[in-house]
Amino acid sequence: MGVNHSSNPALEMGRPPCFEDGLNKGVWTAHEDEVLGNYVKLHGEGKWVNVAKATGLKRSAKSCRLRWLNYLKPDIKRGNIALDEEDLIIRLHRLLGNRWSLIAKRLPGRTDNEIKNYWHSTLKKKVQESSSNHCKSKKKPMMEPSAESAESLKMDSCLSPTKIFHAVEPSIDGGLGKEMVAEQPPESGDEIFPKNFASFSEFDSMTVGECGINGCQDDPLPSFSDLG
DNA sequence: AATCCTCACAACCGCTTTCAA
């Protein structure tokens, strides 16, 4: 399904431009992109309300932020998700569920929106197919990866997304992860596992081992300690 | 050739979290 991103994808896909409540909605034009890009390069990210006002763009702050983060930012790479990236997304999704922003942080140049779209359009089916083939003989029915993760990670008040991120941080490499581990080491003293667990390894075995995070015990994810 | 269906993707919406006053 090739979408030509080299011309102006905004004009070829997405919602039609419309003007409502004094604000433009829908696809961004090349001119709007240019104005926004120039402003952010000059003044930096953040203060999106100011961006919208100062540039004269009839766009909401949210819309400006989204456009910059997902498309205009210089280090964004679009399309052609490699196999190793795909594999990493699948593994991270098993661990984290639908926490796209956390997953995206492990894939340099990829945005949460892109990963989310890719998951829903492509990977979800792949994972479902492979897991149904793989687990046909298992007694335990497969769950949706996100539901499974939430279930096995005991997503309650004691385990915030941030904490999960820190727990995963040192262990995922998958080829891409090694450089990222060095890039953002967990802060010392930061709480990296829930208080209920006495140690990192206990949390590790609880989430990855005993609970069977991926539902297929014969195809387990590597544990934190294995990957470390 | 026309119509329908599915896919891929951009962007919006609403909720939650963070942070400054």
Next chain:
DNA sequence: CTTGAAAGCGGTTGTGAGGAT
């Protein structure tokens, strides 16, 4: 400590492209 604004996040929608019938 409270509150309101801004930022961040995930879910969902709407659209065009292309394949199938």
